[in-house]
Amino acid sequence: MVARILRYKIIVLLAVFALVATGCSRAEKPAVGAKGEAALQVPEGIQLFPSYHNKEKIASNHMTLISKGKVKVANCLPCHNNPDKFCNVCHEYTGTAKVMVGKTYxxxxxxxxxxxxxxxxxxxxxxxxxxxxxxxxxxxxxxxxxxxxxxxxxxxxxxxxxxxxxxxxxxxx
Structure with missing residues (x-):
């Protein structure tokens, strides 16, 4: 009986250790130049950027800019026409709703x-x-x-x- 309880405790401890070892790794933050699912795919060759393309400003204020009408989704689509390769990478990382675009730019x-x-x-x-x-x-x-x-x-x-x-x-x- 004691051996069975000890075996049970060891199995539980190993399971907890395995969960901690594999489950606590943090997902890579989305970024230009990141690898795999965290990679933001930006258009290449474009030299002109709107004034609101300041990295810190976009990350913290883009929803406010869109909801207040200062920036329209249509403004973003000519360059970022595949939300799953740009917008939704961050949206998934932060747990926010996905950007859905039923039309092309x-x-x-x-x-x-x-x-x-x-x-x-x-x-x-x-x-x-x-x-x-x-x-x-x-x-x-x-x-x-x-x-x-x-x-x-x-x-x-x-x-x-x-x-x-x-x-x-x-x-x-």
């Missing part, structure tokens, strides 16, 4: 796309590469606005919808 901004059947140019493939290559191509002179206007002939139906949401000057061509 093209739908939210009502961007008018060229007629179906026109193949995307190499700068647009894989899909949506243009948004991360935009600065490199246009701002730094690797492409001209004339290149874009061939498929997007009315700036107010495409370029300026993103520019207005991001607070960037309108394009005229």
């Amino acid at each position: 093209k739908d939210v901004l009502a961007l008018e796309m060229p007629a179906a059947g026109i193949p995307a140019p190499p700068s647009h493939t894989p899909t949506d590469t243009w948004k991360t290559a935009h600065d490199e191509a246009i701002i730094y002179g690797k492409e001209t606005i004339a290149t874009c206007s061939g498929c997007h002939p009315v700036a107010d139906q495409f370029c300026n919808k993103c520019h207005e949401n991001a607070g960037i000057r309108k394009i005229k061509y």
Whole structure:
């Protein structure tokens, strides 16, 4: 009987030790450059950041900025169009509700796309590469606005919808 109680106590102690050893490791805090599930995937090649992209300010105030209408989710979508690879990484870490976006940023901004059947140019493939290559191509002179206007002939139906949401000057061509 004593041996059985001792064996029971040892099993319980080993179980508690195993739980403590494996269950107390803290999840890695989400961050740019983190590995695995904690990695925030940010667009590459973008040089222009809105004024509210201060890391400390976003982490502590982004919900206030959104709820008070100072920042709209539509403003975020052109660059952060996959909430599961950005917003929801932090939301899961903090235990807050996931960001759900039922529409693509093209739908939210009502961007008018060229007629179906026109193949995307190499700068647009894989899909949506243009948004991360935009600065490199246009701002730094690797492409001209004339290149874009061939498929997007009315700036107010495409370029300026993103520019207005991001607070960037309108394009005229």
